[in-house]
Amino acid sequence: MRAALLALSLLLSLAGAAAAEQVKSVRLYADRSFGFFVGDLVTARLEIVAESTLRLQTASLPRPGQLDYRLDLRDIRLREDSAGAGLTRWSIELTYQLFYVALDVRDLQIPPFSLRFTREGATETVQAPAWMIGVSPLREVLPQRRDDPTDYMRPDASVPAGDATPPAIRAGAFVALAFGALVLVARDRGWPPFHRRRARVFAAAARRIAALARRGDEPARRDAMLSLHRAIDETAGRRIFAEDIGAFLSHKAEFVPAGDSLDRFFGASRALFFGVADSGADLPLADIAALAKSLATLERGAR
Numbered sequence: 001m002r003a004a005l006l007a008l009s010l011l012l013s014l015a016g017a018a019a020a021e022q023v024k025s026v027r028l029y030a031d032r033s034f035g036f037f038v039g040d041l042v043t044a045r046l047e048i049v050a051e052s053t054l055r056l057q058t059a060s061l062p063r064p065g066q067l068d069y070r071l072d073l074r075d076i077r078l079r080e081d082s083a084g085a086g087l088t089r090w091s092i093e094l095t096y097q098l099f100y101v102a103l104d105v106r107d108l109q110i111p112p113f114s115l116r117f118t119r120e121g122a123t124e125t126v127q128a129p130a131w132m133i134g135v136s137p138l139r140e141v142l143p144q145r146r147d148d149p150t151d152y153m154r155p156d157a158s159v160p161a162g163d164a165t166p167p168a169i170r171a172g173a174f175v176a177l178a179f180g181a182l183v184l185v186a187r188d189r190g191w192p193p194f195h196r197r198r199a200r201v202f203a204a205a206a207r208r209i210a211a212l213a214r215r216g217d218e219p220a221r222r223d224a225m226l227s228l229h230r231a232i233d234e235t236a237g238r239r240i241f242a243e244d245i246g247a248f249l250s251h252k253a254e255f256v257p258a259g260d261s262l263d264r265f266f267g268a269s270r271a272l273f274f275g276v277a278d279s280g281a282d283l284p285l286a287d288i289a290a291l292a293k294s295l296a297t298l299e300r301g302a303r
Contacts, residue, residue, distance in 0.1 A: 034134030
């Protein structure tokens with residue numbers, strides 16, 4: 001019996017030595033170990049280097065939450081990378097928050113925790129070490145004795161006088177920009193005092209022709225041609241025929257880019273209204289709408 005117990009003890013010792021050989025190092029790095037107050041965040045990094053044959057069981061990682069009445073674990077992050085020569089490094093970032101209201105300067109222990117590793121079905125445990133931090137009170141518990149109780153109270157800090165000139169300049173600049181934008185919108189929309197300007201004839205015709213284009217039948221095409229003829233006549237101030245296109249464009253130079261389209265339009269108009277078959281190809285309703293829109297754009301850019 002004693003021999004069996006001795007053999008079991010020897011096996012356990014060998015297993016512990018094997019586990020120790022597999023885990024090369026366990027180190028804890030902290031930003032600082034003193035000067036903490038209630039509500040502060042305490043950060044640390046646990047670094048474990050072991051053979052790559054070991055696998056960390058993530059279920060053994062501590063869960064964020066309340067550890068005790070003094071301390072919460074706010075966040076935990078795991079990073080795994082190679083440490084070379086068949087080794088793996090596990091870096092565990094820990095963020096705690098302190099809720100201990102200290103009455104004097106004292107040390108507070110951050111509790112340890114265990115991590116489980118597996119290798120070929122066997123489980124090994126690695127202990128993360130505990131560590132101490134120094135906490136401080138927010139105020140004195142026993143201040144120096146004063147004869148007058150009002151001496152314990154300090155006056156409120158005065159509010160420094162600020163210079164209001166830069167904000168006033170910026171506000172004025174923004175008001176000026178807003179007013180300029182309003183003037184541009186009013187001119188574009190024809191609001192007072194810009195409502196007496198000359199109407200945009202081609203813009204109104206383009207809207208009517210766009211509505212006719214949705215019908216798409218031959219009567220709609222005929223009405224669209226008549227609407228565009230009336231807009232051209234109103235812009236010129238007189239009746240315009242095909243032979244008058246050159247004079248119209250010389251007087252209204254802003255419409256010169258549409259000269260070829262106007263020639264085609266008048267040719268198609270003569271074919272439709274006067275039966276002159278050799279005056280130009282048939283002009284679809286979609287092309288009439290596109291010409292009206294182009295003339296409206298040129299009209300708008302000229303004003």
